Amino acid sequence: MTGHPFPGGTSVTRLTVYPDRCAADGLAGGTPHVHLASTEAYVVIGGAGELHTLNVSGHRTTPLAEGQTVWFTPGTIHRAVNHGDLRVIVVMSNAGLPEAGDAVMTFPPEVIADPRRYREAVALPVPERRELAVEGFLRLVTDRRALAEFYAGATALIRPHVAGWRELWEATAAAEARRTEAVLDALSSGDGAHLREAGVFESPQSDTDRLGMCGRLRTHEVRFVQ
Numbered sequence: 001m002t003g004h005p006f007p008g009g010t011s012v013t014r015l016t017v018y019p020d021r022c023a024a025d026g027l028a029g030g031t032p033h034v035h036l037a038s039t040e041a042y043v044v045i046g047g048a049g050e051l052h053t054l055n056v057s058g059h060r061t062t063p064l065a066e067g068q069t070v071w072f073t074p075g076t077i078h079r080a081v082n083h084g085d086l087r088v089i090v091v092m093s094n095a096g097l098p099e100a101g102d103a104v105m106t107f108p109p110e111v112i113a114d115p116r117r118y119r120e121a122v123a124l125p126v127p128e129r130r131e132l133a134v135e136g137f138l139r140l141v142t143d144r145r146a147l148a149e150f151y152a153g154a155t156a157l158i159r160p161h162v163a164g165w166r167e168l169w170e171a172t173a174a175a176e177a178r179r180t181e182a183v184l185d186a187l188s189s190g191d192g193a194h195l196r197e198a199g200v201f202e203s204p205q206s207d208t209d210r211l212g213m214c215g216r217l218r219t220h221e222v223r224f225v226q
Contacts, residue, residue, distance in 0.1 A: 006203070006220075009173030011095035014205060017049060017086040017215040020127070024134035029081035030214030031130040032106040032137035036158055037165065038094040040078070041071035047085035053078045059141045064088075075151065077106055079137060080214045096168035101161055103213065104154035105129070106136040109146065112153035126211050 006012055021028050029049070042051065044064050051062040051070060054077040062070055064086060071091075072078055080086065092098050104112070111117045111132070121132055140146050183194055209216040 005095055005172050005176065007176075009093070009095050009169075009176040011092045011098070012203075012220045013090040013092070013212075014218040015080075015088045015090050015212070015215050016209075017047075017080045017082040017088065018126075018130075019082050019085075022134050023127075023131050025138060027081050027134075028083075030079055030212075031126075031133045032077055032079040033103045033133065033213050034077045034106070034154060035074050035098065035102050036104065036154060037074055037102050037169075038092055038097050039071060039073045040093075040098075041069060041091040042080075043089040043091065044068045044086070045089055046087040048083045049086035050081040050083065051078060052081060054137070054140055054147070056147065058144070077137065077140065077150075079134075082215075086215075093173065094169055095172045097165050100165055100168055101158065102165065104157055105133040105213070106140060106150065107132050108136045108139065109149060109153065111136070112150060112157065115157060118157060 017029055019028050032052070042064065044066050046066055048066075049064045051064055051072075053060045053062065053072055055075055064070070064080075080088070094102070105122065107118065107121050111121050121129060124132065136150075140150055186192070186194060203220040205218045205220050209218055211217070
């Protein structure tokens, strides 16, 4: 059976965090970045590591171990650090938006300010791209005043894409919320007809890994409701 997204219009991805080392600070892990519209959750299923985050409240390090769940809202710059075979189930709100580009990497300010240079940086091989983003991240950690400038630059970068994101959101998360509203309206009037439409759905993980910002990804299909 097809045609239904994950519950709540979310997406689910299996992540194996990069084990190799970043030249900028010697830590193993992913590329620091921020989501501007979506909340992200980590459900740790193996190994150990840390989640490094930065927002207006400051820099924070959260230990990651099997069985732990942690999530962070839009505007939280984040970076997964691998201390040994760190494996995570990633749950993202607003299925489709991250896949459509709801992420800005923490490149230095001169790159963030120039859309052409930003696109060129994103296209770099993973180790070079990660090193450049770690350089910018460390600058943000040590200079809190630079965070407001980064937020402004990130907002300007994604602004041309927001209309398309809205269409994806309407087809997934917003559609799921409206469906629940309709069910509650029906139940309040004693109408349970929707129960006869119950079904079971599957979304197997992909057969191959792909390289993501934080590590090797195995995705589950994001299905859109038209």
